[in-house]
Amino acid sequence: MSTLVKQCDRAQIEALYTRMKPLSVRESHPSYTHWQLKLKDMTVTAYTSGKVVFQGADLEWLQEEPAEQDSQTGRNAGSAPAAAGSSMFPQAGSDEVGTGDYFGPVTVAACYVSEETAPVLQKMDITDSKKMTDAAIRKAGPIIRDLCPHSLMVVPPAKYNEVHEHHNIVDMKAKLHDQAWKHLAGRVTVMPELSVVDQFVQEKSYYKYVGTKAYRPLKFETKAESRYLAVAAASVLAREAFLKYWDKMEEDWDMSFHKGAGPAVDRCGREFLARYGRQKLGEVAKLHFRNTEKISH
Secondary structure, three states, X not given: OEEEEEEOOHHHHHXXXXXXXXXXXXXXXOOOEEEEEEOOOEEEEEEOOOEEEEEEOOOHHHHHOOOOEOOOOOOEOOOOOOOOOOOOOOEEEEEEEOOOOOEOOEEEEEEEEXXXXXXXXXXXXXXXXXXXXXXXXXXXXXXHHHHOOXXXXXXXXXXXXXXXXXXXXXXXXXXXXXHHHHHXXXXXXXXXOOEEEEOOOOHHHHHHHHOOOOOOOOEEEOOHHHOOHXXXXXXXXXXXXXXXXXXXXXXXXXXXXXXXXXXXXXXXHHHHHHHHOHHHHHHOEOOOOHHHHHHOO
């Protein structure tokens, strides 16, 4: 059996479906595909990445439009493998910020990026928020909020501490992501096939934490904020919300806080205790961090 791979845009995939469907004996929809058609002598699979795979005994008639992909791997000759569907729109993504910071909230965002808005965000150099300055985040955040349907979850430290008494951080993040996805789905007419979570836990464990009513389907991928524009946009929205909360926190408590969980944070924590006492610490900090023990002695 021979295999041929072609890269097609959405219009070409739809036109191919129109031509092939009348000849098919079975249609199915495996994960990450638009469709799969089984013909008498061939199987055609159209992936959401734009890759179309033809498998059959005789594919010479398809060679009229040369495909420069390797017939075994399906990759373009001389190029590195790209994340499946990373350049396909519409797409949606989710990411979180603040779980590594002793002070401040945890924020989770989910964002939908359409074919129309993608070029605008690409021109803005939207990427993983950890690679962007706070100034760039503050500038980009409002633009993304205006252009893209999105959902945002902000968990203040006091609420975080209350929930953490009964749920570990992975459980909390899973539930927050799930809520963000459900809220986003309520704001978009049709959710995209490509919906990506910046992976922080294995897919099986994620759904175990969230339960049977979880939003589906989702694609889980590590470092997704560097590969998918929608995840990067969600990362920026989550970071912007974190910074806005941080600004208000510094104003309310009349002091400058330090991000992260290092020695500077310990010094800041001791200053806070000297000013406001241990009973107020839970209003600005995540108490289960080791910093709490360090600054209390």
